[in-house]
Amino acid sequence: MLISNLARCPDSAIDNQRNAGIEPALKHQANIPKLMAQRTNEAMKPIRSETIHSFHRQNGSRSSRPSMGIRIVMTDSEPVEAALRRLKKQLDREGVLWELRRRSFFVNGTERRRAKAFRKRFKTRMAALIAQRNAGMSQSAIAQANAAFWQRTGKP
Known part of the structure; x- marks a missing residue:
């Protein structure tokens, strides 16, 4: 009360x-x-x-758990292969391998934009090369245009 x-x-x-x-x-x-x-x-x-x-x-997902590192304690009678299997399982559970793959394939925004601009310029140049081929130019002129096209690095 x-x-x-x-x-x-x-x-x-x-x-x-x-x-x-x-x-x-x-x-x-x-x-x-x-x-x-x-x-x-x-x-x-x-x-x-x-x-x-x-x-x-x-x-208890890995983002909400504090990072504690991975520790494997081996006994004297335990084979090394079993400890390695436990280590691999623990690495997988903690998401270490997933995080490594995610970081290795990460491309920052600047590189992404530059690659997009390069693809756009390349596509335009390729269309111009195809138009030159279809225009009825001589074989030597087409070969020269083709060589010039593939020598470019893509930088403006």
Whole structure:
């Protein structure tokens, strides 16, 4: 009864009860209904752990776990092959190999844009070369244009 009354009463009522010799429950218990009402009014915004995006969407995914490193403890009687198998499984579970592959294939934005611009220029030059071939030029002129086309590096 005392706790339920404390949960509904403001801090001044808690101070009045303390002065009267009644020891109230922990102060944060008085704020629980206020916090619950505030939480429901905020349309249940996700808390930090819910906002972490991960490759594997499961509890305890590698993005929410702290990085502890990988440790393999071998006993004297354990064969090395078994320890290596355990190491490989642990590397796979921790996502180390996945992360290495992801980082090795990463191309930053500048390189991506430059490659796109190069492909565009190359396509235009190739169309011009094909147009020259179809224009009825002599074989030597076509060979010269073809050699000039493939000697270019693509830099403007």
